[in-house]
Amino acid sequence: MNTKVTFKDVARLAGVSTQTVSRVTNNSGYVNEKTRAKVQAAIDQLGYVPNKNAQLMGRKKARVFGVITLNISFQGASRIVEGIRNESKKAGYAISLAVLDDEPDALEHAVRDMKSQQVNAILINAPIAREPAEQLIHDHAPMPFVFIDAPLDAQVNHVMADHRAGGRMAAELMLQQGRTRFAFLNGPEPSTAARLRREAWLDVIDKAGATLVAEETGDWSARSGYTAGAALFSRGQAFDALLIANDQMALGALRACREHRIDVPRQTAVVGFDDTANSEFFCPPLTTVRQNFLEIGHQAVTEALSCIQHPGQPPIKTEVPVELIERQSTAPIESPEIKAARLESLLSELKQML
Template sequence: MTDRKTITLADVAALADVSQQTVSRVVTGNGQVAAHTRARVNAAIAHLNYVPNRLAIGLARQRTYSVGFATTDLSLHAPSQLTAGIEQAAREAGYSLLVSIVAANGLSATTHTLRGLRERQVDGVLLNVSLDTADVLEVQRRFPGLPCVFMDVPIGTPVPAALLDQAHGARLAAEHLLELGHTRVAILDGPRHAVVESARHHAWRDALATHDLTPVAHLEGDWSPASGYAATLRLLAGGVPFTAILVANDQMAVGVLRALWERGLNVPADVSVVGYDDTPESALLIPPLTTVRQDFPTLGARAFAHLLNLLGTEDPHSLQVLTVPELVIRASTAPPSVERQSVQAALETLRAALAAHGG
C-alpha cells in the first residue's frame, strides 16, 4: 500500500503562487487578504484537499477555534433557524460550533449548560435563553472569563447582545389590525417567563391603548400548535366576542386556524389572525398567514460576528446589535364584517346586562 503524502501549507502556497503567510491568513481568518487572492488560495485548498491543523493553530494562538451555542428546544422554529445561521457563519470564519440544549428555564439550567461548554474549552458562547437583567448579570459574574453574546434579554441590558426588536414587530401587527378597523382583539401569548413574549405583550397592549382599547381576552400557550388549538377552544367557549387575534408565534397560529375552522368560523371573514415569525409553512396555510417576519439566520450570523469582535479587540461591553422585524400581510386578515360586529356588540351588551343582574 502506497503512503499518501501529507499536504502541507507550503504545498498550498506553491499551487496558489502565494506566500505561506498568505495561506495562513486565509486559513485562520486573521489579517487582510485581497478577494481574488483569497479565492485562489481556497481553490488550491480544495484541489489539494488540504486540512488545516486546527489544534496546532489553536495552541499557537491560545484558542480552540470553537464556539458554543446554548439554546432552547431545537424543535421550535427560532432555535433551529438561529443554529443554521450561526453554523454557516462560524464555518466560513474557520470555527466549529458546539450546540448545547438548555434543559429547563432559569439561571440554574443555564449555568449548568455554560459550565459544560466551558469545560469543552470553547472560545466564547452565544446564549439563546430567556433571562431577565438580574440573571444576565449573574451569568457574567459566574463566568467572568467567558465572552458571551446574549440573544434573548431585555433591550438595554448592559451586556453584549444580538437581539430582535420584538416591540417593533408587535406594534406592526397590532397597528395592522387597528388600521383594518378591528376593536375586539384577543391576545394569545407564549410562556410568561419568556423575555421576548413580555416585550410583544406590552407592545400589543400599548398599541391598542393608543385607540383607547384593551384586549378582550388574554390567553397563554407554550409555542406549540396544540397549545394554540386548546387556547382558542377556551376562548370560544368563554363566549367573549372578538374579531381578531394576535398570536405570539406561527406554530400556535396553526392551532388557532384549526380550532376556528372546526367551529365553523371563516378566516378572515369572521376572525382575522396574525402570527409572529414567518415560518416557511406560513405562506402555505389556508388561508396564508399574515405574520411578522423575523430573519433568524441573519440574526444568527450577526450574533456570531458580534462574538467574533469580542474575541478580537472590541470592548466586551460593546453596544447591542439590533435587528428589526417586518410585517408580511397575507390573506388571514381583513376588515371586520359589519354584520359580525353588530352581532358581537349585541352579545356584549347582553353579557353586561346579565353580569349586572348576577345572571
C-alpha cells in the same frame, strides 16, 4: 468561581479516589449512582470545570463557539442555530451545540460543559432575566457571552429582532382593517421577546381606544396554541382580532378556530409572528411578522467575534429589523352593506338548492 479547583479537591470533598472523579467527569467506566451523585455534588459545590481537552489534544487548536439553545423543534430556534453555524464557518469557527431541557440549573450546567470544551465564546438563545444573565457573566469571566432573549436593560451583549416594531405593525394592521375587539395569545412569561411584543400590542390598542377582550399564554408550541385558542373561544367572549406571539402557536390556534366554527378572517382575523417556512401554507395562509433568523444568527457571531477581539468593551446591543407579511388570515372587516349582500347571496343559493 475558583478557577484553581482541581479534580483532587473534588475527590477529597466527595471522599473518593481521583480515578473515580475522572470516570464521572469523562462518563467512562462503571460508577454506582450513589457515588456518582456524591461526586456531582462536590463538583457543583466547588464549581469545578473539568478540562475535557486534556483528553482531546487534537482540539487544542480548534476555534469553537458554544451555542446553548431552546428546543430546536421550534423553527425559530433551529433557524437561528443555522445562521450561527453559517457565519461561524465563514469566520473559521466550529460550533458545539447544547439543547436546554426543563431541569433545574440546566443553563448553568450547559455553560460549565461548554467551558470544559474550551470554547471561545458562548451564545445563548433562551429566555433569561437581567440578574441571572449578568450573574453568568460575572461568574464565568472572562468568557464572552452573547444573548438572544435577554432584557433590554441587562448589561450584556445581546441580539434580537425588533419585537416592539413587529408588535406595533401587527396591531396597527388590525385597526386599519376595522378591528376593535382584541384577544392575545402570548408566549411564555420569562421571554423578553414575548413581553416586548405584548407591550407593543397593548400600547397600540390602548391609544386607539380598542378593547382587549381576553388573553392566554402558550409555550411557543402548536399544541399550546391549540389549547390556548380553544380556551379563548370557549369563554363565549366575541373578538374580531387575534394577535399571536409566534407562527407555531398560530397553527394550533387556527385549528381551534375551525373546530369552533370561527371563520378566519371574516369573523376573527389572525396575525402571527416569525414567518416560518410553513406559514404561507397554513389554512388560511398566515399574515405574520417576519424576523430574519439567519441575520440574528449572523449578528450574534459578529458580536462574539468583537468580544474576542476587544475584551472588556462595553456591551453590544443589536436589533434586527422586521417586516409585516400580509396573507389571507387578515382582511378588512365587512361593512353592514357587504354583510347584507353576502347574506342575500347565500339565501339565493339556498333557494336554488331547494
